[in-house]
Amino acid sequence: AKSQGRNNLQFFTAAMNAAATERMEMEIELRQAIETGQLELHYQPQICAHNGTACGVEALVRWRHPQRGLISPLSFIPLAEETGLIDPLGAWVLEEACRQFAIWRAADAPVLRIAVNLSAHQLRSPGLVAQVEAVMTRYEMIPGELELEVTESVAMSDPEHSFETLRALRNLGVQLAIDDFGTGYSSLSYLKHLPVQILKIDRSFVQDIESDENDASICASILALAHSQGLKVVAEGVETAAQREFLSVHACEYLQGYLFGKPEPPEVCLGRLRELSSA
Numbered sequence: 027a028k029s030q031g032r033n034n035l036q037f038f039t040a041a042m043n044a045a046a047t048e049r050m051e052m053e054i055e056l057r058q059a060i061e062t063g064q065l066e067l068h069y070q071p072q073i074c075a076h077n078g079t080a081c082g083v084e085a086l087v088r089w090r091h092p093q094r095g096l097i098s099p100l101s102f103i104p105l106a107e108e109t110g111l112i113d114p115l116g117a118w119v120l121e122e123a124c125r126q127f128a129i130w131r132a133a134d135a136p137v138l139r140i141a142v143n144l145s146a147h148q149l150r151s152p153g154l155v156a157q158v159e160a161v162m163t164r165y166e167m168i169p170g171e172l173e174l175e176v177t178e179s180v181a182m183s184d185p186e187h188s189f190e191t192l193r194a195l196r197n198l199g200v201q202l203a204i205d206d207f208g209t210g211y212s213s214l215s216y217l218k219h220l221p222v223q224i225l226k227i228d229r230s231f232v233q234d235i236e237s238d239e240n241d242a243s244i245c246a247s248i249l250a251l252a253h254s255q256g257l258k259v260v261a262e263g264v265e266t267a268a269q270r271e272f273l274s275v276h277a278c279e280y281l282q283g284y285l286f287g288k289p290e291p292p293e294v295c296l297g298r299l300r301e302l303s304s305a
């Protein structure tokens with residue numbers, strides 16, 4: 027039994043080392059990816075629920091790995107967060123998204139705003155506000171054209187500091203959205219103290235609107251409460267006409283999901299935006 031225990035321990039240690047090594051390799055690779063331009067942004071339309079035209083896009087990062095192909099942000103954003111690589115990564119995303127937006131604006135593309143995701147680490151970074159201001163100046167962005175999305179849990183951790191940073195971003199004319207709303211523990215009464223204008227209902231609630239009465243009533247409640255606080259709502263992950271109908275009936279302002287378009291490279295997204303707005 028004793029030797030068995032030692033074997034288990036050796037096995038465990040070896041497995042842990044393998045995992046740690048893999049992580050370290052991935053960290054090195056991700057650092058190189060940022061430096062050598064292996065990251066790219068895909069863009070997903072957000073539409074105005076009342077007329078179906080495109081109003082904005084959300085920028086979503088991907089890693090085009092030379093051997094492994096296109097990698098989802100779900101498999102490298104957490105590592106980037108833990109290692110601090112999210113700062114250069116996030117700075118690149120912000121710059122690139124605004125650069126693309128300026129190109130679209132110059133080409134009269136039907137897109138009024140660009141939404142960019144901010145991580146917890148970025149929100150805590152003392153340089154964030156100056157960085158956002160510099161990018162907005164560089165691309166001559168007017169108030170309302172840039173939207174920053176922070177998740178509920180991010181905004182709620184260290185609320186005093188978050189509040190101050192969000193207030194400063196707000197003063198720059200940035201629209202602020204709470205992402206993945208409904209998955210955390212915050213109360214709307216608390217949220218109303220945050221200087222945000224938009225709530226994004228998490229996809230997990232939208233998904234089963236048709237089949238799950240609970241989810242339907244959660245969505246309806248979030249919409250009613252948000253509206254009572256003067257907030258607008260984006261529903262994520264809208265895939266079916268029935269979901270769209272339910273959300274429209276409950277006066278959801280903006281819809282985002284595969285029903286309208288998947289995240290795509292800029293040229294493909296532009297085509298989609300034009301289709302949506304001429305339909």
Ligand code: C2E
Nearest residue numbers: 086087098099100103119143144145263264265283284289
């Ligand atoms: P998120 O911000 O909640 O983004 C929405 C995710 O839902 C995206 O996944 C999008 O592709 C997916 N989605 C949109 N519509 C539908 C739909 O109708 N059905 C289904 N099944 N999925 C839909 P993606 O692109 O894999 O991004 C995953 C997460 O990675 C994002 O979730 C966000 O938290 C994070 N992320 C992506 N880009 C960035 C970034 O530039 N910076 C940071 N900090 N995080 C990012």
Ligand code: CA
Nearest residue numbers: 084143175205
């Ligand atoms: Ca988001």
Ligand code: CA
Nearest residue numbers: 205206226262
């Ligand atoms: Ca989300």
Ligand code: CA
Nearest residue numbers: 206228229262
């Ligand atoms: Ca989500």
